[in-house]
Amino acid sequence: MNQEQAKSFLKDIIQIKSVNPPGNETAVAEKLKSLFDEHSIETELVEYDVNRANLIARIKGEEDGPVLGLTGHMDVVPTGEIEWEHDPFGAEEEDGKIYGRGTSDMKSGLVACALAMIALKEQGLPKKGEVTLLATVGEEAGAVGSRQLTEKGYTDQLDALIVAEPTENQIKIAHKGALWPQIITYGKTAHGSMPDTGTNAVVHMNEIIHRMLGEEFELKYEEDDLLGGPTFSIDVIKGGTNTNVVPDQCLVNIDIRTVPSQDHKQIIEQMEQVIQSVKEKYPNLKADIRILNDQQPVRTSSEDSFVKLVQDVKKSLGGDITLGGITAYTDSSQFTKAEKKFPVIVMGPGGTAAAHQPDEYVEVDEFLKSIYLYKEIGKKFLT
Structure with missing residues (x-):
């Protein structure tokens, strides 16, 4: 041609x-x-x-x-x-x-x-x-x-x-590799004027995010001479249905780009540990981690x-x-x-x-x- x-x-x-x-x-x-x-x-x-x-x-x-x-x-x-x-x-x-x-x-x-x-x-x-x-x-x-x-x-x-x-x-x-975890928290709906009768899934998610952005969650790696280090970005958050309803569900999607020295299973285990630590503050916390995408470097x-x-x-x-x-x-x-x-x-x-x-x-x-x-x-x- x-x-x-x-x-x-x-x-x-x-x-x-x-x-x-x-x-x-x-x-x-x-x-x-x-x-x-x-x-x-x-x-x-x-x-x-x-x-x-x-x-x-x-x-x-x-x-x-x-x-x-x-x-x-x-x-x-x-x-x-x-x-x-x-x-x-x-x-x-x-x-x-x-x-x-x-x-x-x-x-x-x-x-x-x-x-x-x-x-x-x-x-x-x-x-x-x-x-x-x-x-x-x-x-x-x-x-x-x-x-x-x-x-x-x-x-x-x-x-x-x-x-x-x-x-x-x-x-x-x-x-780089890609690990896309989705965290979902589950609560209980209630009338917005009586929030104490419900369980706010957004509040629980807020605590999880706060700790993941703090010192409790740290991506462990060895610098790669061509790829540098990993990245971590919270890119989607959804929760609640109406202003006057306590939300019974909240989710976040996270984009983690990894380098060869990292183990995706260990990263997931670290996230599970963060969720367990949040249960010390909120004993009624219910949360799941779903993996939307898992591509190795x-x-x-x-x-x-x-x-x-x-x-x-x-x-x-x-x-x-x-x-x-x-x-x-x-x-x-x-x-x-x-x-x-x-x-x-x-x-x-x-x-x-x-x-x-x-x-x-x-x-x-x-x-x-x-x-x-x-x-x-x-x-x-x-x-």
């Missing part, structure tokens, strides 16, 4: 409203499948739910050899409440940029992976080994697609994986041979070979749960500063360069 065809196909994918929730990723998967069918590339749809299907695509060499995995997710976050200057699903091109929800995170990276596979196929490659694309559902809400594919064994044969998340095509070898050694190979390819193309890390999690949190261990690199067009924002965009040149970059990595890894 030439550059204009590549841009046109990316725009077609951006225009598909695969907003999660609910997802509707099957439309993206089928569009990719139709392109692969045109180029006689093997595909498989793996259904997750209604209108939600993962896509697997493979090109195989004539000889056995290593397997290179490429991955990207098909869902995008909602457009938000702030008005956009560009149509969120118009895929408008202006001043060297393509605008739209998911342009950066991460339909440009996903499409670049697909087009790199087609470029390899057109060159009669690979001669040995295999390139496998894993296009996933539901990364933006718990990485449910990658979890399904991992449990079904689709990553068992991988020898290396590139996650095409937005890094401005810089090489990232580490990313991932890190690949800078000395890994695949990392060195990618650095060599980038250097030959005149690109920056500095290694770094990212604060977000990726589907590799699930993919690396496979029994076989393999190196992971996060590298793709677009930037996190534009992701999840109004007027999200990707630089056209960056997108086109990523296609060539993935193709050259595939050629070197599989020859």
Whole structure:
């Protein structure tokens, strides 16, 4: 495909409203499948739910050899409440940029992976080994697609994986994990004029939050040279139904981003200890902890041979070979749960500063360069 065809196909994918929730990723998967069918590339749809299907695509060499995995997710976050200057699903091109929800995170990276596979196929490659694309559902809400594919064994044969998340095509070898606990307190309703006859779930939650923000709850960790330390943010709080009713329930959602030295189970145990300490003040406290999302941090050694190979390819193309890390999690949190261990690199067009924002965009040149970059990595890894 030439550059204009590549841009046109990316725009077609951006225009598909695969907003999660609910997802509707099957439309993206089928569009990719139709392109692969045109180029006689093997595909498989793996259904997750209604209108939600993962896509697997493979090109195989004539000889056995290593397997290179490429991955990207098909869902995008909602457009938000702030008005956009560009149509969120118009895929408008202006001043060297393509605008739209998911342009950066991460339909440009996903499409670049697909087009790199087609470029390899057109060159009669690979001669040995295999390139496998894993296009996933539901990364933006718990990485449910990658979890399904991992449990079904689709990553068992991988020898290396590139996650095409937005890094401005810089090489990232580490990313943080995500632990999203939800705490719920339960009380007893009463008339607002007689609060002593009820149990106020909001008051109980307030004490829990106060202690978690104090010295009773401390995230224990060792500083990571690429990722730094963890973060902790209380991002949702809901409680009560009316001003004149004592609330019988309150919940908070917490976003904890973790580094490799941390143990998620220990963090949860610390939270349980805080709740137990609150019971000393409020003996009638009833509370639960639910885990909404649990993604482990991932890190690949800078000395890994695949990392060195990618650095060599980038250097030959005149690109920056500095290694770094990212604060977000990726589907590799699930993919690396496979029994076989393999190196992971996060590298793709677009930037996190534009992701999840109004007027999200990707630089056209960056997108086109990523296609060539993935193709050259595939050629070197599989020859």
